[in-house]
Amino acid sequence: MSILFYTVSPKLMPRPTVTGNVLRAGIGFLFLVALVLSACSRDPNVRKQKFIAQGDAYFKEGKYPEAQISYSRALQLDSRYVVALYKSAQCSERLGNWNNAYRELLRVVDLEPENWPAHLDLGKIYLGGGKPQEAKERALLILRSSPKNVDAKMLLSESDAVLGNQKDALSEAREAVDLEPGQAKVYLNLAILQQKGGAFGEAEATFRKAQSLDPTSIVPTMYLGSLYQSQKRNEDARKQFEAAIQAEPKNPAPRTALATLYFAEGQIDQTEKVLADAKAQMPDIPAGYRMLGDFYIARNDPPKALAEFSDLVTRYPNDVAVKKTYVQLLVLAHKLDEAGRLNDSILKSAPHDVDALILRGQMQVQQKKGDEAIVTLQEALKYAAENSAGHLQLGFAYQLKGNPNQAESEWRKTVQLQPRTAEAWRALAALAAQRRDWHELESIGTQLIKITPNAADGYIIHSTARANQGDVASAEADLNRLILSAPQSPSGYLNLGILRAKQKRWTEADSLLHQALTRDPGSLQAHEALANMDFERGQPAAAVKRLQEQFQKSSQDAGLAFLLGQAQARNSQQADAEQSFSKAVELAPSNPAAILALATVQAARGETDAAIASYKRAIPLAPNNAQIFVSLGSLYEAKGDWQQAQTTYQQALSIQGDNPFAANNLAYLLLEHGGDVNVALSLAQIGRRGMSKSPNSADTLAWAYFHTGAYTAAASLLEDAVKKVPANPTYRYHLGMVYQKLNDPVHARSAFEAAIKAQPDSPAAEAARKALGELAGT
Known part of the structure; x- marks a missing residue:
């Protein structure tokens, strides 16, 4: 609402005397104006238009987040306001938030079915998202209402091209040219299809036609350069890209194309020069001055990337x-x-910055601060629920906490939001391999090959899955493809060598593994595979000697010291193994695997206190590893410190509530030392579920049944345990006590005598003698 104020120059009118009536009239007029202004400020339509105008101003400046906020305020006033909804969708498109754009556009066409620009944008999203049929249907919908809509015609031709309907696509592209023969974009669309169909001469002529129609645009020039590059006409391509740079020196795209051309030719120095020039000549354009740093990241050159971005910061x-x-x-x-x-x-400047929160969570994961990472990442996702990086890192945080199910859920959400996230697929592959779900692993391998065809892991994962399903030929084919595609990489030779070793084709395996070592002399996997071959062929001394010789060459390699310790332990050289593991710990004091291996050897050698100290040292490095606490608890039990053992088992269960070893052992301690028998029974049942074939878990559960009066159930479990381990005196003693409660003195006496005979100096044998005495006195 507009209000006109008429003013008269005071020089042209006499100054009036202000009387009471005039003053009251003036006050009344001002009051009226205030009412009108107030009404305007409260009018939802006026406020909507204000927010739209604000948003449009931001949009024009390229400030899409700010524009979207303004449009959202208009939508808060009217959720069915199509103008604001469509403009918000356009912001989402500019920001690359395709899921949000898709939802908003669907809402637009639902509210306004004949909004053809929104239908067109939806079609483009479908096409870009790998759904050409849906894109084609949108294009046809538009064309039924508006047969001369050239953008819809081009979308139709692009969709048909992706669907493989090349003939239809070309025909539709030519129809678009006929509709608007003076527009460069229709020729570009046609030329792209001609190039795709191999009609390079026609494509070149069509690109040049587009150039003639729009000589100030670099787009046809860039496409023409790409055409020349695809034909290996690199000098012609270079001229086109240089012309584009000259025409638009502040545009990063042609510099990127020229750098890519030099890189493809192997001219790294020239590549870096082009990008360094971009940095120098575009000091006020972020996409320009960071091109060199981004190149180092893409090339996987962390030292140079760090140095470059340090300078940029x-x-x-x-x-x-x-x-x-x-x-x-x-x-x-x-x-x-x-x-x-x-x-x-x-x-500090932006407490709700999602990227920074995710980075903080990622750091907390690296620092093994699982609980803090979960809180941080959940906060980030509260502000951006569909941020794939947030879900990826949250998965790692849950993994750190020993919760694979929640971790898997987050990683699946990651690939749902961003299917090309290789890191999430790799994490899912590790879970599938642990479950031995080879069909799922094969599917993940296929996906990785699709999104990272030049990386090794997809082929290796797919090969592993096929080999474990008995399809060795397909597994070999995967690895041979890897060798052909990356002949200088050790991965193909290494994994094919391991496969040959499993087939006991020793000579081929040895050759392939040594080829892997030629390409990567420090490959621990290759050294480990060769040592395993020695063990498989009954030559353990050769395995130890091989690793000793290698470690002498690389005496500061903690990984080799660890492998040597494993081989020595496997060859019953426990003292030597302890020495090697100690060296591995010295070289890599933050590696929990080496410390745990050392603790295991120390425990096997009867060095209980040393083993306890090693396990305690490992806990801060792997605080969520329940098995460390289980092993530590077992050592406290061996020392007779049942109170400390009980505390340690409880710590294990606080990390992993269904850990069968901790539950079983804690249940037995409670039963033996006057603990709550009902708690003990519950724990024993957890232990039995996790170790259903273990005679030890059968004995613990049976002893819990004994203490709760379920003697018949106890007898069945103990009879099974004794059958599996006849020489265990504890099982025999417990069975005798159960028979005694079942009023079966004959079998009870037999069980007690067997317990004494099995191990006469054991505590169970002593208890059996006492029970026999009581039995004789009855």
Whole structure:
């Protein structure tokens, strides 16, 4: 609502005398104006238009998050306001939030079925999301109402091209040209299809036609350069990209294309020069000045990437995106102190910054702070529920806490949101392998090959799955493909060598494993596989000697010291194994695997106190490993310190409530030392569920039944345990006590005598003698 105020220059009118009536009239007029203004400010339509205008201003400046906030405020006033909803969808598209854009566009066409621009945008999202049939249906829907809609015609041709209908696609592209022969975009669409169909001459002519129609645009020039590059006409491609740079020196795209061309030619120095020039010549354009750093990241060159982004953070302290990238690089380099300080500075300015919260959670995962990581990442996802990186890291946090089911749920959410997240697929593959779910593992391998065809892990995972399903030929084919695609990588030779070893084709296995070592002399997997072959062939001394010789060459390699210790322990050289594991711990004091191996050997050698000390040392490094507490509890039991053993088993169960070993052992301690028999029974049942074939769990549950008066159930379990381990005096004694309660003195006497005979100096034998005496006195 607009209000006009007429003013007259005071020089042209005499100054009036202000009387009471005039004053009251003036006050009344001002009151009226205030009412009108107030009515305008409360009018929802006026407020909606205000928010739309604000959003449009932000959108024009490329400030899409701010624009979307303004549009959302309009939608708060009217959730069915199609204008705001469509503009918000366009912001989501610019921000790459395709799921949100998709939902908003569906809402737009639901409220306004003939909103053809929204239908067109939906079709493009379908096409980009790998759903060409749905894209085609949208295009046809638009064309039925608007047959001359050239954008819909182009969408139809692109959809048919993806569907494999090349003839139809070309025909539709030519129809688009006929509809608007003066538009460059229709020729570009046609040329792309001609190039795809191998009609390179026609494509070149069509691209040049597009150039002539829009000589100020670099788009046809860029496409023409790409066409030349695909034909190995690199000099012609270079000229096109350089012309595009000259035409738009502040546009990063042609510089990226030229750098990519040099990189494909193996001219790394020229590649870096192009990108360094971009940094120097585009100091005010983030996409330009960070191109060199992004290149180092893409090339997997962490030292150069770190150095470059360190420089960028210094040059552009207010560029939060650069700062976040640098934090991520620091995290990957395990420089958590510096990363934490920089990330905290981001969160100080923007406490709800989702990326920074996720980075904090990622650091907490690395620091083994599982509980804190979960809280941080859940907070991040509260603000951005569909952030795939947040779900990925939350999965790692749950894994750290020993909760594989929740971890898997988060990783599946990750790949649902972002199917090309290789890290999530790898994590899911590890879970599938643990479950021995080979069909699922095969499916994951296929997905990884699809999204990272030049990486080794997809082929290895797929090969492992096929081999475990008995399809050795397919497994070999996967690994041979890997060798052909990456002949200088050790991975193909290593895994094919391991497969040959499983087939006992020793000569081929040996050759392949040595080829892997030629490409990576420090490959621990190859050294381990060769040592395993020696053991398999009955040559344990050769395995130990092989690893000793290798360790002499690389005496600071903790991994080799660990492998040597494993081989020595396997060859019953416990003292030597202890020495090797001690060396591994010395070289890698933060590696819990080496410390646990050392503790195991120390326990086997009867060095109980030393083993306890080693297990305690491992706990801070793997605080959520319940099995460490179980092993430690067993050592306390062996020392006769049942109170400490009980506490330790309880700690194990606080980490993993269904750990069968901890539950079984704690149940037995409670029964033996006057604990709550009902709690003991519940724990014994947990232990039995997890160790259903173990005579030890059968004995514990039976003893719990004995203490609760369920003698018949106890007898069945103990008879089965004694059958499996006839020489165990404890099982025999417990069975005798059960028979005694069942009023079967004959079998009770026999069980007690067998317990004494099995191990005369054991505590169970002593208890059996006492029971026999009581039995004789009855």
